[in-house]
Amino acid sequence: xxxxxxxxxxxxxxxxxxxxxxxxxxxxxxxxxxxxxxxxxxxxxxxxxxxxxxxxxxxxxxxxxxxxxxxxxxxxxxxxxxxxxxxxxxxxxxxxxxxxxxxxxxxxxxxxxxxxxxxxxxxxxxxxxxxxxxxxxxxxxxxxxxxxxxxxxxxxxxxxxxxxxxxxxxxxxxxxxxxxxxxxxxxxxxxxxxxxxxxxxxxxxxxxxxxxxxxxxxxxxxxxxxxxxxxxxxxxxxxxxxxxxxxxxxxxxxxxxxxxxxxxxxxxxxxxxxxxxxxxxxxxxxxxxxxxxxxxxxxxxxxxxxxxxxxxxxxxxxxxxxxxxxxxxxxxxxxxxxxxxxxxxxxxxxxxxxxxxxxxxxxxxxxxxxxxxxxxxxxxxxxxxxxxxxxxxxxxxxxxxxxxxxxxxxxxxxxxxxxxxxxxxxxxxxxxxxxxxxxxxxxxxxxxxxxxxxxxxxxxxxxxxxxxxxxxxxxxxxxxx
Ligand code: GLU
Numbered sequence: 173x174x175x176x177x178x179x180x181x182x183x184x185x186x187x188x189x190x191x192x193x194x195x196x197x198x199x200x201x202x203x204x205x206x207x208x209x210x211x212x213x214x215x216x217x218x219x220x221x222x223x224x225x226x227x228x229x230x231x232x233x234x235x236x237x238x239x240x241x242x243x244x245x246x247x248x249x250x251x252x253x254x255x256x257x258x259x260x261x262x263x264x265x266x267x268x269x270x271x272x273x274x275x276x277x278x279x280x281x282x283x284x285x286x287x288x289x290x291x292x293x294x295x296x297x298x299x300x301x302x303x304x305x306x307x308x309x310x311x312x313x314x315x316x317x318x319x320x321x322x323x324x325x326x327x328x329x330x331x332x333x334x335x336x337x338x339x340x341x342x343x344x345x346x347x348x349x350x351x352x353x354x355x356x357x358x359x360x361x362x363x364x365x366x367x368x369x370x371x372x373x374x375x376x377x378x379x380x381x382x383x384x385x386x387x388x389x390x391x392x393x394x395x396x397x398x399x400x401x402x403x404x405x406x407x408x409x410x411x412x413x414x415x416x417x418x419x420x421x422x423x424x425x426x427x428x429x430x431x432x433x434x435x436x437x438x439x440x441x442x443x444x445x446x447x448x449x450x451x452x453x454x455x456x457x458x459x460x461x462x463x464x465x466x467x468x469x470x471x472x473x474x475x476x477x478x479x480x481x482x483x484x485x486x487x488x489x490x491x492x493x494x495x496x497x498x499x500x501x502x503x504x505x506x507x508x509x510x511x512x513x514x515x516x517x518x519x520x521x522x523x524x525x526x527x528x529x530x531x532x533x534x535x536x537x538x539x540x541x542x543x544x545x546x547x548x549x550x551x552x553x554x555x556x557x558x559x560x561x562x563x564x565x566x567x568x569x570x571x572x573x574x575x576x577x578x579x580x581x582x583x584x585x586x587x588x589x590x591x592x593x594x595x596x597x598x599x600x601x602x603x604x605x606x607x608x609x610x611x612x613x614x615x616x617x618x619x620x621x622x623x624x625x626x627x628x629x630x631x632x633x634x635x636x637x638x639x640x641x642x643x644x645x646x647x648x649x650x651x652x653x
Contacts, residue, residue, distance in 0.1 A: 178210030179383045183373065185217045186228040189434035190235040192486065193388065193418045193426065196452045200415060200479070201386045202241045203453065206471035213380060214246030216257045217373065219366050224259070235435040238445050240467040253380040258372050265367040268375055268405060269328055269360060277404050278360065280326030281308040282319050303356025304329065328361035330401060338396040343384070343413035344479045350396040358397055374398035378407035386413045413476060416456050419483040426486050442514060442545035447494035456484035464497050495544045504533045514546035523553035532556065535634055539626040555620045556634050561643060563650070567617035571647045574614035578604060579648035582615065586644065590637040593629045618647030
């Protein structure tokens, strides 16, 4: 038996930015193909002209590439089944709808959206599943002619065979069976001539030789319709794997607040692509290793039988963990370059003296939990190297409340001991009679301009006696006024 070459695809509609849930679908499809040494295909589903935004296609491609995905066929790289944009495949769709029509498997439907909505309402009120009521299913040739003569534009419906069930084996959800009487005749070509999703999506999968369709669980109920179409056309049916959806930490649909937004947003925040890649790969798929892996490593260990049936919980805290792991593992020179290339690059370069980048990166790595993103690194650069510290309001308030006396004692103690932080603060405590927050907060505010941040002993070491003195003097001045 010839071995099957696996071909998977990602088929986004360019109606918005790439959502993390869709990015995970793309990733699993790419991992599955790469694992099997097969091909991953990118197809743009832009048949809905009203909702498609062509300018988003390039953003979509850039986001996928940023994640580390590449495709062997697609709108930008070509391939053996072009075109890869559905808006350019109208002739193909027409040829196949004609084929179905010639076999008597379709009929024109003149129902208006208002009529359909009314019928739907009546069915729901009667406790029936909403499905096309079959109003136009048996129009005579004469009735059709008369409507066409009036200039009415019909949609084209596929006649679902009566009775029985349509079944398939889903690679994630197991055996599936749908009663055909619940399906209802469905539209394959809209009244404006454009192909409906069920049709163009299934047809392209078959024509492009897709062997495995990995897609969101929300498409599960579409599959029996698509199987009916493909079988009616005598085309190859792919294997389906419907992936569980992503939900927020509490099991509710993923919201923006939980970081369930778009890949562009994560990128903008400064998440590393490796952190996002590793986290998404673990959402609903178990890997033995919890370490940071490359796309190739993730593909090698990918196993479709490990995809879980229950919803996967997306949690920004977990993504932050991955970010931390990636930053701790990345080489210092790479991290520096990444910061320079980030949108905070200019600010960081201006603040960190050229010969100090090594020391700066080492510091960030030591205090990683506070310093996961370029914007935080830039704040640290400001705190550590700025000649003129900028004070936050809270810090200024703390400094004033501590009074000038505190800082003159602090400066006095510095003259005696500037090297050993522990010793220094012990002396300061003795002389001022202060402890805990009252002792440390004014010092922190004076040295960093903030009321939160890294451990003070780390700052102490980095600033060195001269800058510590300057900053205490500046704080004394603020306290005095
Ligand atoms: N364009 C469809 C979507 O974005 C594709 C669904 C599928 O993967 O079959 O939902």
